[in-house]
Amino acid sequence: MRTSIITLLLIYLITSCNEKAEVSSDIQTLQTQKTSLKNQIDSLSAQLKVVETQLSKLDPQKKLTLISTIPVELKNFKHFVEIQGEVKADKNIELKPELGGTIKAIYVKEGSRVSAGQTIMQLDDSTIQNSISELNTQLNLAKTTYERQKRLWDQKIGSEMQYLQAKTQKESLENSLNSLYTQARKMKIKAPFSGIVDEIFPNKGELTSPQTAVARLMNLNQVYLEAELTERYLPVVKIGSEAILNFPSIQVEISSKISQISNYINPDNRSFKVKLDIPNKDRKIKPNLLADLKIVDFNKEGVCIPSTLVQQDQNGQDFVYVVETENNEKKAIKKLITIEKEYKNEAFIAQGLTGNDILISQGARLVKNGEIVTTN
Secondary structure (H helix, E strand, O other): OHHHHHHHHHHHHHHHHHOOOOOOOOHHHHHHHHHHHHHHHHHHHHHHHHHHHHHHHHOOOOOOEEEOEEEOEEEEEEEEEEEEEEEEOOOEEEEOOOOOEEEEEEOOOOOOEEOOOOEEEEEOOHHHHHHHHHHHHHHHHHHHHHHHHHHHHHOOOOOHHHHHHHHHHHHHHHHHHHHHHHHHHHOEEEOOOOEEEEEEOOOOOOEEOOOOOOEEEEOOOEEEEEEEEEHHHOOOOOOOOEEEEEEOOOOEEEEEEEEEEOOOOEOOOOEEEEEEEEEOOOOOOOOOOEEEEEEEEEEEEEEEEEHHHOEEOOOOOEEEEEEEEEOOEEEEEEEEOEEEEEEOOEEEEEEOOOOOOEEEOOOOOOOOOOOEEEEO
8 A cells, every 4th residue: 555655756856847848928827837836736735645654653663753852831022132331420520629729738648548528738838827817816906996895885885987987997897707718628628429549639738729629529338330222222211110220340230120211312322321229338340341232122921942943935935833732643833933132042932832832953954844753
């Protein structure tokens, strides 16, 4: 019986191949011929499959295709946008004096920790101090004169003009003295917040001005990462979106979330900025350090498979092979699938597979739809 089937099939194939096709110049006729030929091919494929199936049953020597399988995985799938960002710090400033002068004293060294309000440098304020001393002498006299004129005026003795002049003189000297005290305070360069003096620029005795930085003060307990994304990610990247930050230079990886999204789109590159806060208690992360940033733009529970198992047919449709058992035989079944997202050699399947399917892994590109297979 096996020999008869093979003989009949060979005769049919040889006869079909020897038939000479007539080629027409009419489009409609050619379309009809094309459809007829495709139907013949499909019919032959179906007959060949029946024959192969029968052969596998009748021929004990026939070797079945050996495959291995893996189960479909149901899990949470995440897709990431990968970009690069730069570390920045709000508390990273260059200190500049409010008034010009000569550096009289430097009270800290580079690397010193300072508290908010602590004096870092003192500018030469000897001229101001001399003026304060002179004004104090004049103010003491003005206060004495004012008090005497006030007592006389309270007794209705003397003129009102003398009383007012003494009062004005005293108040004017007090205002001038307060102004000098303010100037004297500005000759002290103080830390506006607690941090580390990272760098000191001038030396003692050098002249400085309000346009010249004298020190860099930093506080790295809280820094942030800034990056730019193209505008097409506006619908999917939100405040609170999960992110992973990797700092290859220091081999540190941390998890964070988007804390701020810019409302401005840069017209030059059609991008917007995102900001992520970074805890930095050990101060390993420094300003201007580069980081590889991965932001979650897709997060869904469902069917996930290795993308290497996905194939494409002649129509460009994605498919995989699964194993189904029928009449105690294992068959390779082709299943068309719809891939929604891919990331790192993993595909999220929107349609075509369920959690009960068993995928053919090794041997998937050697089998045909409906072929009987064996597993190792």
